[in-house]
Amino acid sequence: MAVKDPWVEYFMVGILQMRCSVVTDRATGDTVIIDGGAEPERIIQWIDEFSGQGPDWTNGPQSFAEMKEMNIPSRKVVALLNTHAHFDHSGHIPDLKDRYQVDWYLHPDDTFLQTLAQKSALRYGFQIPEPAVADVDLIADQLLDVGALTFEIRHTPGHTLGGCSLLLLVEDGPDHLFVGDTLFAGSVGRTDLPDTGGDFSVLAHSIHTQLWPLDPSTLVYPGHGPMTTIGHEKETNPFVGDSSGAGTYTIGKYS
Ligand SMILES: [Zn+2]
Numbered sequence: 001m002a003v004k005d006p007w008v009e010y011f012m013v014g015i016l017q018m019r020c021s022v023v024t025d026r027a028t029g030d031t032v033i034i035d036g037g038a039e040p041e042r043i044i045q046w047i048d049e050f051s052g053q054g055p056d057w058t059n060g061p062q063s064f065a066e067m068k069e070m071n072i073p074s075r076k077v078v079a080l081l082n083t084h085a086h087f088d089h090s091g092h093i094p095d096l097k098d099r100y101q102v103d104w105y106l107h108p109d110d111t112f113l114q115t116l117a118q119k120s121a122l123r124y125g126f127q128i129p130e131p132a133v134a135d136v137d138l139i140a141d142q143l144l145d146v147g148a149l150t151f152e153i154r155h156t157p158g159h160t161l162g163g164c165s166l167l168l169l170v171e172d173g174p175d176h177l178f179v180g181d182t183l184f185a186g187s188v189g190r191t192d193l194p195d196t197g198g199d200f201s202v203l204a205h206s207i208h209t210q211l212w213p214l215d216p217s218t219l220v221y222p223g224h225g226p227m228t229t230i231g232h233e234k235e236t237n238p239f240v241g242d243s244s245g246a247g248t249y250t251i252g253k254y255s
């Protein structure tokens with residue numbers, strides 16, 4: 001079922017400043033963490049205690065007193081979802097699983113990539129836990145109910161083989177789309193990363209067929225950089241927007 005006025009927070013985490021989003025249904029407190037890739041203690045502290053550095057952006061309460069005023073019940077993390085398995089997005093899933101004991105969802109075409117997370121992190125010079133193994137497969141075109149939140153799963157390969165865009169259905173406002181590194185404000189995800197299956201023509205096809213048909217008002221939460229909307233990117237994105245034609249292509253800048 002579409003949620004009303006979701007409480008959304010995001011945290012730009014880790015050395016690659018990856019966007020970890022936390023979505024809560026204000027009526028039930030059901031909460032989903034999207035792309036728990038780094039700084040798990042910061043995210044856990046905030047969700048459990050409203051303490052520590054907190055989110056970089058929120059449209060919800062910032063203390064238990066405010067939560068009570070707004071009649072929001074205690075938060076309950078019901079699932080961990082991932083847009084794809086690059087280590088900056090998935091490296092600290094084991095810590096979040098340890099704390100919340102819930103299923104982790106990933107598209108199976110990224111399973112191989114996930115096994116390489118430690119190796120990829122080492123390339124940037126740091127260590128992460130033994131990679132998590134997904135509990136549940138994300139399936140293209142499925143309507144996924146996690147607690148009171150419903151996501152439409154759009155398989156958008158091109159940055160990685162199993163990349164998905166997760167569309168949170170909202171009853172009383174624009175839907176929210178968590179795209180990972182498929183689409184950025186004014187750019188697109190890299191397609192040259194090792195062991196990943198990146199391919200620009202596949203990426204462009206994914207965006208054209210899975211994302212552009214969405215309502216122009218759809219809010220886009222990219223894995224890195226500023227937020228945007230489907231309408232704005234469709235009109236102006238130099239790589240995949242309406243004016244990009246079949247012209248030259250240079251790679252995007254985010255991993
Ligand atoms: Zn990525």
Ligand SMILES: [Zn+2]
Binds near residue numbers: 018086181254255
């Ligand atoms: Zn990334």
